[in-house]
Amino acid sequence: xxxxxxxxxxxxxxxxxxxxxxxxxxxxxxxMTQLRKGRDYLERELCKLKGVSVISGEGNFVLLDxxxxxxxxxxxxxxxxxxxxxxxxxAVHHAKRNFVRxxxxxxxxxxxxxxxxxxxxxxxxxxxxxxxxxxxPAVPVDRLSQP
Numbered sequence: 001x002x003x004x005x006x007x008x009x010x011x012x013x014x015x016x017x018x019x020x021x022x023x024x025x026x027x028x029x030x031x032m033t034q035l036r037k038g039r040d041y042l043e044r045e046l047c048k049l050k051g052v053s054v055i056s057g058e059g060n061f062v063l064l065d066x067x068x069x070x071x072x073x074x075x076x077x078x079x080x081x082x083x084x085x086x087x088x089x090x091a092v093h094h095a096k097r098n099f100v101r102x103x104x105x106x107x108x109x110x111x112x113x114x115x116x117x118x119x120x121x122x123x124x125x126x127x128x129x130x131x132x133x134x135x136x137p138a139v140p141v142d143r144l145s146q147p
Contacts, residue, residue, distance in 0.1 A: 034107075035060055035104055037107075038104040038105065038106075038107065038110050039057075039060075039061075039062060039104045041107075041110055041114075042054075042062040042102060042104060042110055042113070042114065043056060043062055045114045046062060046064060046102070046114065046117060049069075049117065049118065049121045050069060050121060050125050051066060051067075051068040051069025051070065051071070051121070051125060052064055052065070052066055052068075052069055052121065053065045053068070055099075060103060060104050061101050061102060061103045061104060062101075062102045062104065063090075063099055063100075063101055063102075064099065064100045064101075064102060065098065065099055066098045066099075066100055067098045069098075069121060069124075069125050070125060071098070071121070071124045071125060072091075072098060073089035073090065073091045073098040073099060073100050074089050074091060075124060076089070076100055076117075076120060076121075076124070077089045077100065079120040079123070079124060080113075080116055080117065080120055083116035083119065083120060084112075084116070085112060085113050085116045085117075087100055087101060087102050087103075087113070088100065088101040088103075089101075102117075
């Protein structure tokens with residue numbers, strides 16, 4: 001009798017696995033939607049900062065080039081840390097420009113990050129107001145390698 005019971009249980013197990021897969025897929029889709037929304041918000045707001053250009057991508061982070069701001073990546077990281085926000089400098093990766101990586105967080109974390117970055121850039125920027133290039137557009141990733 002154990003063989004017929006095992007045969008009957010198999011479809012139930014497969015059904016449970018199928019349901020779990022469907023739930024995981026739905027959660028993943030919701031997470032991806034939230035990630036895209038957060039990344040779009042960060043890109044849109046951070047590119048408004050003087051001397052900061054956003055390099056568009058598809059990852060869970062936003063890449064910033066702060067080279068035209070006159071602020072080093074390390075200075076921004078240190079100042080953001082004093083604001084309670086941790087971001088990463090990519091200077092250790094021998095980038096030709098001053099790159100900073102901002103990981104996409106929750107909606108609240110993204111707002112805190114943007115507000116802190118506004119304060120930090122306003123405090124550190126050595127640029128004359130109204131200088132050319134105040135607002136730099138987002139740069140598509142595929143254009144990074146072009147001269």
